Amino acid sequence: MSRLILLLLCLLAVSVTAAQEAAPTSTPLGPVFVPSPTFTSVPTPVITPTPPGDDPRIAVCSAPFQPGWKPYLIQQRDWLANLLVGVDGLTVAQVAALNCLDDSAALPIGAVIWLPPGAFSALAPGEPQGPSPGEDRAGITSLTASATQVLNEGQDITFSWQATGTAAYFYMCPAGPQLDCWRPLGAQPVPLTYTTPPISGFRYAGPVRYRLEVVDGEAVATQDIGVEVVCAYEAMSQTAGFNACPVEPIRYVFVAWQAFERGVMMWISETRQIWVMTFDSRLQILEDTYQEGDPTPAAVAPEGMYTPQRGFGRVWEQLGGPRGLGWALGKEMGYDAGWQPAGRYSFTTFVGSPFKEVYAITIIPGSDTGYWVKLR
DSSP: OHHHHHHHHHHHHHHHHHHHHHSOTTSOOOOOOOOOOOOOOOOOOOOOOOOGGGOGGGGTOOGGGSTTOEEEEOOTTOOHHHHTTTOOSOOHHHHHHHTTOSOTTSOOTTOEEEEOTTOSOSOOOOOOOOOOSSSOOOEEEEEEESOSEEESSSOOBOEEEEEESSEEEEEEEOSSTTSOOOOOTTOOOBOSEEEOOOBOOOOBOEEEEEEEEEEETTEEEEEEEEEEEEOSSOOSSOOSSSOBOOSSOOEEEEEEEEEETTEEEEEETTTTEEEEEETTSEEEEEEOOOOTTOOOOOOOOOTTOBOOOHHHHHHHHHTTGGGTTOSBSSOOEEEEEEEEESSTTOSEEEEEOTTSOEEEEEEOTTOSEEEEEEOO
16 A cells, blocks of 8 residues: 555656646746637528428418408507407407417507408598698597497497597597507598498497597597497306307207216207216216116115116216216206307307206317316
8 A cells, every 4th residue: 555655656746847847947937817719700690481381380370471461569458359349250269369379368568469451440541631720629529329239249330420630540448437548559540520330249248438539730639439238149157357248149958967966967968968977077978878678777776865767877877876976866857958158169068957057068079078167
């Protein structure tokens, strides 16, 4: 061990001596300065637009490429539904998807989106009229609506006005009269004397407020006018957020219904399917394979409870009988159930129970499972 240490010390002494001999004797010892690296200029890369076929977003988020669509800068309190009043054939969800918007009710202020022809307002653009002689004067002689109440579907409304000034603008405001209202940047001037084309396509019930703004130099005159939008169809249940109107009337489907200790069974006459809704909010869809004359469950229910029969009985046995859904709490009953989609493109349907309750049932097309919740 001592020999190894001695050998290492000798090697270290030789290395130090060699380094001293190699160092120039004329340079005094001092701080060592490391020169800064020299960077050579790199040419700015040329960005080539990605061909549409190479970007999967273009297949969906293609609003900027739609014929006639125009850019719009989102302002405070803009609602996409309001911007689309007067646009037929397109839903809020479709326009949001084409603009890559995750939530159509939460528009990012300052962002630019593209809107279809007829958006901003359902008005034909007019040219500013000549300046008034003398001092700036802006005034509104009259502003009227063809109705004070309008159905969201199957009915339209027009507005008429007379004004003096050099330019007029007509646009939608937040419904509450106490809320501020600003002219959208994309608003087009309209004639000082005018009747709008018919406006329709309101999607939400409640008050709607419009503003007529007339300008002449520094002079500005404004007047608001409101209408009440009423849903054309009765709603089985309210949706969250805005008071959205149903897209279809309530229709009625014959349904058989039976309650169990741990869930509910529903037989749907239109599809001959049995929906099994368990209390963990799960829904399972099974085909009704029962034929007249088939045997029914032989299990005897405890007093005060029932053994399901026919199609319900067959499914009940498949699911484990009393160990699955448990015993039936009452006899099977039939009734006409209210039936209404929650939205035009929603996977959720509102279905009525025999006790005036409403179930929200969500099933993805092509799936045999889903979710349910009792709303009231």
